[in-house]
Amino acid sequence: MEIPAFKQNLQDWITQQWVILFGKRIQPKDKLWLLGPFGDTNGIGLKFIKQLAQHEGLIIDKKQIDKGLLNSIDQLHLTESALNHLSKDVIDFYENTSNYKFDLKVKWNPLFKVFGYALKFLFSNRIEQLNIPMNNTKASGVLSSEIIHLLDKNSKTVKRTIWLRTFKASNQVVYSGIYEVCTIPNGQPCIKAIFPLPNGSATVILEPKVGKNGELILNSSGQTIGDSGFYFLLKDAKGNLWTKFIKSFKDKLVVSSENENVKAVQTLTLWNLKVLEFQYAIKKINCDQA
Structure with missing residues (x-):
């Protein structure tokens, strides 16, 4: 039987053994759409960004503004009618994410909140990743958001895009995710978030579509690998x-605009039960003062 590497924390080893026992061994050449950077055993956090840049021979872009999760909305290959219907404010948010700030409201399902505390105690605080806020209150100004581009040394083109979210007071990492566009086997371009x-x-793969009111709907609702x-x-x-596909876990993100104000609602469900909802109020900043 295959086993994880021994030189790491016991909790991590047990989790990885679960993936091996109940998951599937994969060949990299057959799953390029799924693959992305892995973390080290001594934590993720802020140091991961420098480690990734060094490992892949990239440089960190020092520019603070006009950096997006997507280089262009065209990467999603939406139909012409869908693209024309999509809110221009939503497009600007995805192409210039660094020009926005966030207020966050978290709503936990009480049935699952104990698992959130367990996640923080066993993993999140230690590895500095997936550190979900536990309070069901509005957290205005609590989070800091930064888009980090890693560039090719010669061409200066963007090779990696990282969305880093931290608690302002402690600088503790909430999420450190690598965002890119991938094409799943059926030919559908999707947004891929790698934590x-x-x-x-x-890794969460989200399929995009445009709603009737011009909102961008990103859904991870597939049935199989x-x-x-x-x-x-x-x-x-x-x-x-190895990979383990979690069919029962769904992630839906709706990004919309009303009166030039962008908002987003992200809903996580497990076995069709709502686990957690994030509500984001997204405001454009004055980049001349950034």
Whole structure:
């Protein structure tokens, strides 16, 4: 039986062994759309960004403004009618995410809140990743958001886009995710969010569509490997790659605009039960003062 690497925290080892036991071994050449950077065993946090740049021979872009999760909305290959219907404010948000600030409201389902505390205690605080706020209150000005571009040294083109969110007071990492566009096997372009974990990652693949009011709807509602959805990936002690597709876990994000104000609602469900809802009020900043 294959096993994870031994030189790491016990909680991480047990989680990775679960992926091996109940997941599937994959060949990298057959799953390029799914793959992305993995984390180290000594935590993720801020140091991961420098480690990734060094490992891939990239440089960190020092520019503070006009940096987006997407280089262009055209990367999603929406139909002409869908693109014309999509809110221009939503397009600007995705192409210039660094020009916006966020207020956050978190709503937990009480049935699942204990699992949130367990996640923080066992993993999040230690590895500095997926550190979900636990309070069901509006957190105005609590989060800091930064878009970090890693550039090719010669061409200066963007090779990696990282969305780093931290608590302002403590500088503790909430999320450190790598965002890119991938094309799943059925030919559908999707947004892929990669959250590095020790010797692996939690990866969410979101399928885009445009709603009737011009909102961008991103949904991870697939049924099997190859669809949009939530995946754990890891590298075992021998360097083999494994994935576990979590069919029961869904992530839906709706980004909309009203009176030039952008807002987003993200809903996480498990077994069709709402686990958690994030409500974001997104405001454009004065970039001349940034």
